[in-house]
Amino acid sequence: MEKEKAFYERLEGKGVSRRDFMKFCTFLTATMGLSSSFVPKVAEVFAAPAQRPPVIYLHFGECTGCTESLIRSMYPWIDELVLEILSIEYHETIMAAAGRQAEEQLQHAANQYKGKFICVVEGAIATKFDGGYGKIGGRTFLEIAQDIIPKAAGVICNGSCSSFGNIPAANPNPGGYKGVGEVMGIKTVNIAGCPPNGINFVGTVVNYLLLGKLPALDDLGRPVWAYGKTIHDQCPRRAHFENEEFVEQFGSEEAAMGYCLYKVGCRGPETYNNCPVAKFNDGTSWPVEAGAPCIGCSEPKFWDKFTPFYEEL
Numbered sequence: 146m147e148k149e150k151a152f153y154e155r156l157e158g159k160g161v162s163r164r165d166f167m168k169f170c171t172f173l174t175a176t177m178g179l180s181s182s183f184v185p186k187v188a189e190v191f192a193a194p195a196q197r198p199p200v201i202y203l204h205f206g207e208c209t210g211c212t213e214s215l216i217r218s219m220y221p222w223i224d225e226l227v228l229e230i231l232s233i234e235y236h237e238t239i240m241a242a243a244g245r246q247a248e249e250q251l252q253h254a255a256n257q258y259k260g261k262f263i264c265v266v267e268g269a270i271a272t273k274f275d276g277g278y279g280k281i282g283g284r285t286f287l288e289i290a291q292d293i294i295p296k297a298a299g300v301i302c303n304g305s306c307s308s309f310g311n312i313p314a315a316n317p318n319p320g321g322y323k324g325v326g327e328v329m330g331i332k333t334v335n336i337a338g339c340p341p342n343g344i345n346f347v348g349t350v351v352n353y354l355l356l357g358k359l360p361a362l363d364d365l366g367r368p369v370w371a372y373g374k375t376i377h378d379q380c381p382r383r384a385h386f387e388n389e390e391f392v393e394q395f396g397s398e399e400a401a402m403g404y405c406l407y408k409v410g411c412r413g414p415e416t417y418n419n420c421p422v423a424k425f426n427d428g429t430s431w432p433v434e435a436g437a438p439c440i441g442c443s444e445p446k447f448w449d450k451f452t453p454f455y456e457e458l
């Protein structure tokens with residue numbers, strides 16, 4: 146009780162009421178596909194965590210958009226919640242340490258929590274070094290991955306680059322970039338997206354803390370609760386697709402009427418993700434709702450497979 150009281154006081158100190166927090170927990174529970182009876186338990190995971198798994202968060206070849214998506218845009222206070230349920234031992238974007246001190250912290254955390262920490266990876270790993278691609282502190286991405294990842298209890302790939310290689314691996318891929326699972330020959334939990342919705346990362350971690358196991362994954366390692374259906378199958382414009390009512394030009398009357406975006410390049414029929422349900426920025430909107438076709442960012446090789454964008458498949 147004391148723990149919970151202190152948690153709510155901390156949230157209130159940040160201008161977040163208990164009501165706002167419960168609204169978030171209700172939304173998260175529903176997005177995870179759990180019944181509403183789980184809402185108090187989900188709240189408890191944050192307010193009185195029984196355990197805070199240590200996390201080492203590695204950055205390789207990426208733009209840091211996945212971290213930005215997670216800690217900044219969804220709820221202004223989501224970073225606080227993530228810090229409540231996880232013990233972040235190393236994260237280059239948010240840690241105070243730099244240079245040699247940061248490298249020492251990485252080694253210290255990996256040894257101290259060997260076999261117990263969750264390794265979260267953002268970014269693809271370069272496998273060709275002639276051009277000097279991908280080094281941190283004098284070590285290649287591959288050397289860092291081979292040093293740290295085998296010591297982890299499990300690996301979560303945050304974003305399509307670490308999951309599948311994605312943009313760093315797009316043709317002609319001079320650095321030989323690949324996803325973490327492929328490079329290391331291991332199974333990873335893949336929170337796909339460019340960037341992924343922060344709720345998909347948080348929901349996966351909460352699922353683990355709540356039920357003591359990872360959620361069911363599809364054959365690409367993506368949690369089924371988030372990536373089990375296509376955008377097309379959840380899209381509010383679907384009736385227009387069935388009626389063959391299409392936008393053929395941006396800015397047209399058909400666009401203003403919210404017609405289907407298939408003919409201006411929507412990849413929703415081939416893309417598995419929960420954007421129509423989870424939405425972005427505190428549930429405000431999502432690309433198709435805002436009139437932009439889905440570009441298929443949660444699918445492997447989406448850049449090579451789906452470009453040129455804005456043209457019918």
Ligand code: SF4
Pocket residue numbers: 376377378380381382383384386404405406407411412413414433439
């Ligand atoms: S806008 Fe895209 S996802 Fe929505 S119905 Fe049309 S093709 Fe499908």
Ligand code: SF4
Pocket residue numbers: 338339376416417418420431432433438439440441442443
């Ligand atoms: S609508 Fe499509 S491109 Fe946009 S975030 Fe969702 S899956 Fe990615």
